[in-house]
Amino acid sequence: MPCLLVKDTESRFGLMTPTDIVKKVVAQGLEPDDIEVRAIMTRPVQFIEYDRAMDEASALMMSTGTPILIVTKQNQPVGVLTARDLILSPKRCSTKISATISVLEGEGVGEEHQVAISQLSHAGASVESPSLLLPGTRVLLSFCLSEMMSPLTIRGNILNTTQVEPVSGTSGSLIAAPRGIEIQFVDLSPADQSRIKSWVLANLPKTFESS
Structure with missing residues (x-):
């Protein structure tokens, strides 16, 4: 920035x-x-x-x-x-976790968006969203690391949104590709930070984990 x-x-x-x-x-x-x-x-x-x-x-x-x-x-x-x-400096785990973003402050307050977490670390996350969320927007990101664990609800700030071009569908119509969004976690509790760190280390590819 x-x-x-x-x-x-x-x-x-x-x-x-x-x-x-x-x-x-x-x-x-x-x-x-x-x-x-x-x-x-x-x-x-x-x-x-x-x-x-x-x-x-x-x-x-x-x-x-x-x-x-x-x-x-x-x-x-x-x-x-x-x-x-x-966000990019800690080891990040590539994943595909369904999540919900709730807008707290900024454009679209009160709106909820279904997204997919594509990369996760204890400092933040990259998510794919069909909706545009502007940098500076304050949000709540809610997701589960596994069915056996209680859900996480984390405050965060939208840092940036990747520009994407519309792509052509099978019928020739234009379909909006998911936007890549970077979220910085804010006020993450030590307990939640430890849970995410442990999950990331457990799910890293072996070659990455040993590097």
Whole structure:
């Protein structure tokens, strides 16, 4: 996710992303030339030192709900760590689990969508959905890892939706292909995190597990 780190004062920082421009300027019918960056930047900004563990970065994102961390070295910004980086960094298990997405905040509040989880880790999931869900939408993802286990209901943020082209059906008509959606888990309990980690390790291909 591209972003700009904005320094308003010595102790006041913010982030500006394309989503801020779309939601806070374009969608409001405002002229970009008339808006100062500080007026639309997202605050507060979360920082993490470059030598901290990935689990600490994941915990910080989950506790604050932010999808972006500014990485520092000796208190100077040196990079950006996104929720997508974290989702892709743990071992992920390819799967096909039926799930339900309930929209909590954003466009389509209250709607429910039937989806299929295609990849899963304790940090997030990739799902296939016939419905369009916009980045930044807050959702509940409900699914079962197995028939013997109680269902999981996890809060998350939509990070991005893969663009797909319509595909031709057998009758020549155009059929919308499922969209690939990345979800960052938020406020995941230690118990649920352990359940997902254990399930992923148990279901990884042997060649992946030993790598």
